[in-house]
Amino acid sequence: MTITPPNSYRTGPDERGLFGIYGGRFVAETLMPLILQLEQAYKDAKADPSFQAELDDFLEHYVGRPSPLYYAERMTEHLGGAKIYFKRDELNHTGAHKINNVMGQILLARRMGKKRIIAETGAGQHGVATATACARFGLECIIYMGEVDIARQMPNVFRMKLLGATVVPAKSGSRTLKDALNEALRDWVANVEDTFYCIGTVAGPAPYPEMVRDFQSVIGRETKEQMLKREGRLPDSLVAAIGGGSNAMGLFHPFLDDKDVEIIGVEAAGYGLKKKHAASIAGGKPGILHGNRTYLLMDDDGQITEGHSISAGLDYPGIGPEHAWLHDMKRVEYVSATDKEALEAFQLCCKLEGIIPALEPSHALAHVMKIAPKKAKDHLMVMNMCGRGDKDIFTVADILGVKL
């Protein structure tokens, strides 16, 4: 099949919330009026300069943006090829990119007069970011988190509690991120009047994929500006890890129409693509879950299967619909890295750069380690260091057989 490239990759979604065939609004009728209301509220906010000004102010003074674009000199020397830069979103307040989106959504919730905020979380980074913003604005905060993830991300669970949030374990199904999402949707259906659902990734019913992308695009906009200032030109390649895909979409989106920029998303290959993994594009097919059509891991009967990744944040059987479309259009290349490769990248980064990365960007770094040596020395490669690894030290210690 030949693909006709669009004039621009940045105009989606259409009025039905679709990117090609992906996206949409596959939700229960109870939620539909609310989804339409949210869509309108977001459109109004986007057109209101005071909304963006307020958001920018919080991003600068509360989140700590812009985050640095850091030249990873020792990593570059070690790999002996491309010149590697890290976009340091792990330096944001709360330690990951998640807060960029949360600040946007919470300001929108305030505009809409909502007082109760719910969110799902996998690794706990989105939960912590949401709990943080709710504390800042005095809003009630309920976080749904899979029971399995609660066990492997204890520090973040405690953080959320310190911040005043209620953490509710999702005990159904695989008891990970997808089930946390189900529980959050069930809560929302029961509390539509006063509740704002702050989704943490570029998935869910429209307008979430677009809205979360817009809020995360600050990553890519800054990267562009910083790279132009630093090197006088655009980067040659971008690499980011993908669970639902919000950090990746945030970095990628401003570059989608710069056709010389090679863009690579790295899914979690878990124990390997032939075994248990969480790589929806590599191992899934199109289906409908959590309000949108996208690539999903499922069996022949359309039942969703349980993924696996060492990283709780990537352990999700789907991917944002815009990524699904960018894959079909072949604008972005989607690859994967295993638990083992991510763990090696994690350790190497600690030793060479003095940065403890989260297990999520460790997947992106694992791919950088594969391709950077083959690139010329003037090849500029940006990897999104989307989270710090403090939350993961227990998981890593456990695997390395170290007792803390």
Place this chain on the structure above:
Amino acid sequence: MSTRIDRRFAALKVEGRAALVTFVIAGDPDFDTSLKIMQGLPKAGADIIEFGMPFTDPMADGPAIQAAGLRSLAAGQTLKKTLKLVKAFRVGDKETPIVLMGYYNPIYVYGVDKFLVDALKAGADGLIVVDLPPEEDDELCLPAMAAGMNFIRLATPTTDDHRAPTVFKNTSGFVYYVSVLGITGTKAPDLKSVKKNVNRLRKHTSLPIAVGFGVKTAEQARVIAKDADGVVVGSALVSAIEHNLNKHGKATAKTPKAVHTLVAEIAKGVRS
């Protein structure tokens, strides 16, 4: 084109009473027991059978129906087998309407056109697909109606007068009014608001209105049946299955009987 559903509601109108619509999950707790449960429902007092197509991630369902879906899937249920159950039921019952209820993904993966052909051939009469609002009508609703399958819409407390025309634009068979804000089987409906909302929705549709989500007792059914054209009972029946399994979670001789006894009791409420 008149369907079994249309004929059933017309007949009950003549009788002057509401329909009892019963919901169980296909294949819960296993294929054979599920067929026995289904076969006994009309005699116990069910006027319409809603047959749940199990799904791993039922976002509008409470714990009882979630667990039922997982029991059914663990016993090897698939959409293909669900259609087999419908076909087996039809051998002995040509008139009781069957509505397949569930989520879109298994149907999408099966293939919409193929599914409609196979479901009609098996003897299903209508569809309720929770995650297909009117905004997604061209996915399944329009093809289903064109194929002669009723597409039954959920109306909810958030379906206000502004929203109602959109909801009732492409629909047939009956309207399923979700009596509570929330998931199945958790909250009890506020009977006063049910009455008010049913009467309000009547201004927007001439279709029969059945009321469900949270109806558990004969008394609730009796009160709702005064204003609605049908009463849907689901989680209570599914819980009756769950509570009548042996300690290994398998069906016993008591399992179908427990469901039928409860249906008979609620049927009395609907008919009184």
